[in-house]
Amino acid sequence: MCRFMQTSCDKVTGAMLVPLTSGAGGNRLWRHPLLWIMAAILSVLLYTSHLSPASFTSSSTAGTGIRTLQEAQPNAMEIVSAEAVQAQSQAQPKVPPTTIIPQKVAGKVYTWSVDDNKLVLGRSSIGGEPGAVANIKENVTAVAAGGHSLAVTVSGVLWTWGRNDSKGGGGGGSQGIANSGQLGAPRIGAELGLPGQIAGTGNRTNEFTFVAVAAGRYHSVGLDRYGRVYTWGLNDYGQLGRPGVLASDTNVGCVSGAECRCPDVSPALISRISQAPHFVKIAAGRYHTLAVTAHGQVWTWGFNLCGRQLVPGLLKGGLNASLFYIPTLVTAGLENVHITTVDAGYVHWAALSKRGDVITCTAGDDGYGGQLPETQAHGGLRPPNAQGELGTTLSSSGLNPSVVPALKASAIATGRCSTLVVSSGGTVLSWGCGQLGRKGPPDTPLQVPGFGANETAGRAVFVAASEYTHLVITETGQVWVWGAVGERNGGTREEPVLLKGLPSNMVAAAASGAHQHFLLLLAEAGWPEVGKPGHVGPFIWDAAPDIFEQLTPFEPSLRNPCFHNRTTGALRCLPYFSIIGVSKCGTTDLYKKLLVHRSIIDSKNKGPHFWDEQHPFDWYLDIYSPVASAVVKDSNLVVGDASTNTFTYSGVGIRGKKNDDVILPGVIRGVQPDMKVIVMLRDPVDRMYSAYWYYGCLYSLYEAWGMSDVGFDAWARESVAEMNACLKGQGASARSCALLHYEGKPQQLIKGMYSVFLPDWQAAYREDQILVINTDTYRQQEEATLQTVLKFLELEEATPAEIARMTEVEANRGHNQNAKVKGCAAKRPNMLHTTRELLADFYAPFDEELAQQMQWHSLQWNRKAKQVH
Structure with a gap:
């Protein structure tokens, strides 16, 4: 197998691939010390939100992701069709990893199935209770369940197990083949029913490192640390987004058809996308795939007609499956919407926006490739919302995304033809087929009993769904299930029951469900709750242990974040706000003017550059000792930091393990989740x-x-x-x-x-925590801007006397007043x-x-x- 130059699937298309380490230069690159400080975990969204509902808190600013002093205007997006997308083979880059990984809790994988399908469980025992999978010794950070199972370890190694054929299908679909390849190749050791490792994956090798996975019925999707999407397995409806080869003749290329597949887990990325979008989230339906970019856009390929009606020839004379493999950017219905996560069911998909809106769309498929009799009667397209899976009364064809009305959510999941969300207060709502814990019209979101602050199960933080089963993880790490739950849990349950058989010393942090089984990610009980100061997952903790070992909860009576040292008990303080950049954009001027306000006091160092220079944590805390003594007398006082390299400095260079997959905004959010962030741009x-x-x-x-x-x-x-x-x-x-x-x-x-750099901060902090200031606006409207900043900081409005003093402040001092600098700068032409x-x-x-x-x-x-x- 020509794995490092061309895969067997790509030979027939002529797509050349380049290995990660192309000669000595590639190896030298990875030994560059700078790369040790560049890696990738964004601290928001998916896995963090599983333990912290606040991660999805959003304000009413429409889609900006941040507050701004420049007027927001509608920004129309044009539809990108297949004809507008250039063909491009994408090679393994010779560059350091980028920021795409959400903060995660690492743990052990347990599997649970509602039937006795041994292959998907990854263990020798069957039974009706959850059990640990075999072979995987490392902690795992990402799991995916489909007709098979996938897991990614902390070092990025990909493990797969379960069926490797497509001979199921139930009521239709393509004729099954014996080697559809969804487990991937080359696979090291282990029979199909036990986890096997995909050779060459993981950051301890010179090849590729996965950070997320998704599983369809017979295909798999991976996301690497560079934000690139990989696909492998069955390609009968173009769900790989790239060409495959026939199972019966590997010299014949294909883009659809029952025998079309590609088992190679390789840098043969999805086809025909120019400029290589930076992906941050993936999902796989039965016969289609979805991917979300860092800018909140959604791409789709396979049997998913949502947003693809304008692809030339796709619907000409019926369905043209030979065009399904072409990735398409979904724009209609998503104008000015920033999508953060997405999940795919059999017949539909659902997405969550940055503002917490739930958006649904039909795939046009019936879950069996349009082969069911009722679908054939409609030309191969399943009638949209036939079982209420979209959660709304259709006002259009259903082939464009639409918002579920009057609903805000923090987590979503899709089943066969149902949708499940976590809403305000940790309540759970569902809609779609099978009732599943609710009574009422299928297209109306209704609350599932038992979840909420004062309910039996408590607040929900995470949801997952399989074909006919719903699952909820609560803030205490308990797992509740209903629907088809297996004989051990009572057969079919209309209301949630506590899942039996989980270890008493472990709690659930995440899960993935599909078909008839679930993968559960379990962490040790007692792991700190994410979303509070010092309470983070192990990735973030290991990046800055000297910080997190000292932190205790902030004093609730103080406006400024202050805590008692875990060892000494001394009151220590951190900045309430941070002007993180950018240098030479007026940051010092703003900081000095803010000091005039009665509630803001100065520190020992305006810009200590703690996060981008080599200093111990105690050194940083000492800088804010003035506020530690002052807040005892006045609890409304606050202090700020104006280190202007923070915005652009991406590495965590001196704390913890130098090669951890962490970036700076993720660590700072772990230390100060409620900090106010100000960015000045010129x-x-x-x-x-x-x-x-x-x-x-x-x-x-x-x-x-x-x-x-x-x-x-x-x-x-x-x-x-x-x-x-x-x-x-x-x-x-x-x-x-x-x-x-x-x-x-x-x-x-x-x-x-x-x-x-802005997306890193936009992802790490809520939109109401970030204020972006155009320096031109600041200079032209100084008084109004200063009052806006104070309002953003939730401080009292400046008095006329304070404003007068602010406008008189001379920010330029210190270095700027140095005679050498002054004389030199005066000569600037x-x-x-x-x-x-x-x-x-x-x-x-x-x-x-x-x-x-x-x-x-x-x-x-x-x-x-x-x-x-």
Whole structure:
């Protein structure tokens, strides 16, 4: 098998693949010390939310993900059809990992089935109780159940077990084949019924590392640490999103049909997507696949017609299955909506938006490839919402996503034709087929009894569903099930019952269900609850043990976050708010003006740069000792941090294990989950010029180029050339290049690529915790901006006297008042016109992306008044 150059499935299509370590250069790259501080866990969304419902708390700001001082405007998205998507074979990038992994709780895998299907259980014993799977010794962070089972360990190793054929199907679908390949290849050891490891996976090898998995009935989907999607298994309806080969003749390529499949777990990624979207979430239905990008967009392929009606030829003369494999961006119905997670059932799928809206859509499939008699009567398309699975009365065809009315949720799950959500207060609602714990119209969301703050089971935090079974995990880690629950739990139950047989010393953190079995991720009982200061999963804890070992719950009587040291009992404080960047955007000016307010006090160091420099935690706490003594007398006082490298510094370089899959926003959120975050953004062209003169005069950094407009031009051109060379590399992305070159010459250029770093913070903190300020707006409307900042900080409005004093504050002191710096900076000429054009062209796509992230109609920096020559 030509696994590292071409898979057997790709030979027939001519798609060339490049191994991760292509010669000595690839190996050297991974030994680069910078890579130790670049890896990836976002602290929000899926697995964190399983233990902390607050993770999905959202405000009324429509889809922005953050508050803004620039007016939000509708930003229409155009439909991207198959004809608009370029064919592209995507190679393994020679770049460091990017940020795509949610914070997780690692644990052991237990399996439970409502029947005696031994293959999917991954253990020798059957019985009706949950049991630990065999062979997997490492802790596991991600699981997926379909017609088979998948698991990913803490080191990214992929394990698979269960059936490897497609001979099931129940009432229809394609004719089964004996080697559909959903377990993947090459698979090391173990019979099909026991977990086997996929060779070459995991971050202890020179190949690829998985962070998430999804399982359809006969196909599998993986997400690696670079945000890329892998697929393998049956491809009869194009669910792999790429070509396969015939089972009977591996020299014949195919994109659909009963014998079409590809068992190779390889860098043969989904086809025909240009510019390699950065994916963060995946889901697999019976015959289709979904993937969510870091920007909240949804791509789909396989037998899923939702949002795909405009794909040329797809519905011409009936269903054209040969076009199903083409990935399509779903836009209709999702305009200005940021999707955070998605789940796929047999006949429909459901998504959760950043605002907590539940969005559903029909797949058009009946779960059997359109082969059921009632579907054939409608031209091969299942009537949408036939069993109420969409949770709403249809106002359209059902082939576009629609919002379930009057409902906010923090978690979702889809079954065969049912939907399950966790709503406010930890209640559970469901709709769709089979009633399953509820009485009423199937298309109406109704509450499932027993869940909530004062209910028998307590608050729900996580849901999962299989074909005819629903499962809920509560905040105490208990597992409740109803529907078809097996003889051990009472056969068929209309109301939730506590799942029997789980170990008493373990609690459930996550689960995945499909067909007739579930995978449960169990952690040791007593693991701290996620979402409180110091209460994080082991990934985050291991990245900064010196911090979390000291933390105790914050004092509730104080506005500022202060805690009593776990060992000494001394009151220690952290900043209430943080101006995290960006340098040379007016951050010091804002900080000094805020100090005039009666409730804000100064620390020993305005910008200690604790998170991006090498200092012990006690050193950082000592900086805030003034507030520790002051809050005893006035509980309303707060203190801030204005370390302006925090926004762009992605690594956790000095704490814990250097190669942990963690980024900085995830760690900071673990320490301070309620912190207020302020970001100041300036025209990146002017910001870079200002930084050149400031740091050049202060530290003599740019003597080789000279402190002049011509010197800046030469330095800027070298920086742009270095970044462009990286961006043109095979498989590279803006994010990976920014991480790789951040410590090099282009650092100041990279700091202006705001859209690369903003999603990390947007994902780590709720939208009501982040305020983005356009520096131009701040300068033009200083008083109004200051009052807006105070309102954001939930402090009293500044008095007229305070405003007068704020506007008189001279922020420039210290280094800026240094005679050397002052004299040097006074010589600064206007930027060359050609330099400004060069940088404006480089930043244009990032400015456009920032406007989309912020839901701004457009982003026009105030360049009209700039002096150029």
